[in-house]
């Protein structure tokens with residue numbers, strides 16, 4: 001299916017209505033005479049030729065995957081247990097090697113979890129611009145932690161009245177974190193589309209997803225930090241093997257939200273929100289495999305139209321799902337889920353499991369399961385922001401019911417733990 005939408009159709013129609021009059025209220029002599037029609041066409045032609053074109057000609061391709069989503073409200077041979085309650089819009093969870101965990105809350109707190117209990121006093125409080133989708137978002141642990149005792153955080157802030165995003169790192173001092181230095185500064189932000197996910201790759205580099213702040217042309221501008229996946233050293237410098245001698249690693253993104261590396265191939269997968277009305281297109285949320293220097297097409301394409309030079313997603317959800325964080329399930333007690341991709345989703349309330357298989361040198365999607373929702377109704381846990389695997393091998397997911405778009409239940413927001421069904425005797429810590 002190829003849809004072709006031009007936003008300028010609407011202003012054009014307004015011009016035509018203005019010049020011809022509304023037929024329903026036309027007065028005698030107000031009709032479209034040949035001279036009048038010619039005049040209108042001349043005006044339209046001069047507009048088309050003079051102004052830099054404000055059109056969005058978005059090619060909308062089909063879905064690339066050959067399987068349909070299946071609903072599995074109980075999941076696959078798992079049990080879900082509450083782990084932490086009483087959070088406010090938790091966004092990102094990292095586990096420290098000594099058993100502690102840190103969770104970011106979007107209003108600007110990093111909370112400490114020790115021995116399965118939430119400490120009342122925040123590990124760190126950050127002065128953020130807590131508006132729309134912005135605020136404190138992604139966390140990441142230095143790959144050499146604790147020798148390099150740093151926790152990285154991305155957040156929205158205000159500078160001279162402008163909304164910006166930055167990545168900083170904090171030094172772990174046990175019960176508190178102290179600001180160490182700024183890693184990436186002054187990424188232009190907005191109320192929505194700030195990206196916000198950060199993660200270290202197997203190459204030891206820090207990857208940063210940035211949104212296009214609702215200025216879609218920025219995604220196609222290599223001089224802009226917006227609508228990109230950035231790659232920097234742990235100190236924030238440009239690695240020598242980046243493709244454009246800048247912090248940009250991949251481009252043409254709308255609003256990336258999840259980053260995860262395949263446990264076997266080491267490839268980077270990323271989730272991204274599709275359009276919410278641009279060019280009258282909705283949905284088309286994406287999972288992409290990120291390749292150095294590649295252009296992922298926003299806003300020129302949506303879906304998977306196979307138009308060069310843009311790279312198609314591996315999965316497209318036509319209906320708005322929007323994905324949050326993603327993770328691969330690695331070796332551990334959830335052995336039947338090993339190497340499957342998990343995608344937290346917001347509006348659709350599902351935890352999505354994606355099974356992949358190798359076909360030659362590429363991945364093919366062999367199954368997509370939507371857990372915790374019985375179909376087109378509200379899910380059991382509400383909006384799910386992130387999914388992470390713990391050092392115990394269990395999966396942990398974060399709800400986002402207090403983000404202004406959900407229906408919070410008593411004790412929200414929460415972190416839940418997913419365990420294999422045979423561990424049902426487990427009573428929790």
Ligand SMILES: [Ca+2]
Nearest residue numbers: 286296297298
């Ligand atoms: Ca795309």
